[in-house]
Amino acid sequence: MAIAVLTLLLTRNLFSVIVLSGIYSFLMATILVALDAVDVAMTEASVGAGISTVLLLGALSLCKSEEATPAHKPWLPLAVSLSVGALLVYGALGLPGFNDTAAPMHQNVVPRYMQNEVDVPNVVTAVLASFRGYDTLGETTVVFTAGAGLIALLRRRKKIEPVESGRKDDA
Template identity: 70%
Template sequence: MMAVVTVAIAVRRNLFAVVILGGIYSFLMATVLVALDAVDVAMTEASVGAGISTVLFLSALFLAKSEEMKPLHKPFLPLVVAVATGAVLAYGTLGLPAFSDPNAPIHQHVAPRYIQEGERETGVPNIVTAVLASYRGYDTLGETTVVFTAGVGVIALLRRLRQRTRGDKR
């Protein structure tokens, strides 16, 4: 399913269709994330990926034109580069632990402590919230600042000309 949608995104030249396919892709990704037990992440992906970013893409397409040009270059070189990268990555996975291996390093280090002590120390049953806001509060402060900075950047980029055109009208 996701492979079909991904290939369709790569092939379609009408950007409007591409953006809507991107929304479908995000919902599929959210279902995959639910299957992987990441309910918080799935919720975020569904609301952000399928909701907000589709709206943003559409409003940007309204400002730019929505039909893509026929590519001038031959697509073979990028394809070769991408497939070669993928082959190297696939070779790299041979050294990684298998799916759902309880002895993998990721399950050994800090996660058991969060799961065992998290509710007693913070009184919050949802460990994701506890880790997000309490154990890794600095991280989240940084992320909030990044969101803030991006917002300020968009304001700086898009505000000035709008006021100038309005000034021209008057």
């Protein structure tokens, strides 16, 4: 995984960058499986490695395949991302250990979720669709809004180029 990230940083060919980020997503999915988060792993593999790779390749066919050399040196962004990363690592050190049943997050609502009054064997589904139904409704609305926004943005572009839109509608 580290190799994939390092190669990602150094490569300037966008095609290999996209393929490498797909590989990275698949490795991430295997890590999530190892952490017993199978639902998230499935999402990561299908969205991160599958759909977004295809979409990025589609975007790549609209532009040049070599990354342009940046106009200025990236020292400030580098410093910002390094310090934020260091902060996150520092914060993560304060978290309770993995599989620690005495951790505060397992004390409040989790026992009730685990009693499983919904009687659905997969607790993740029960939490997402039933206990946290409002959240998931919000998420679905977000996905819908993203799609609607994209339609609004790209449709308008089509009208500016009437020749192309006519040809595409025929096809």
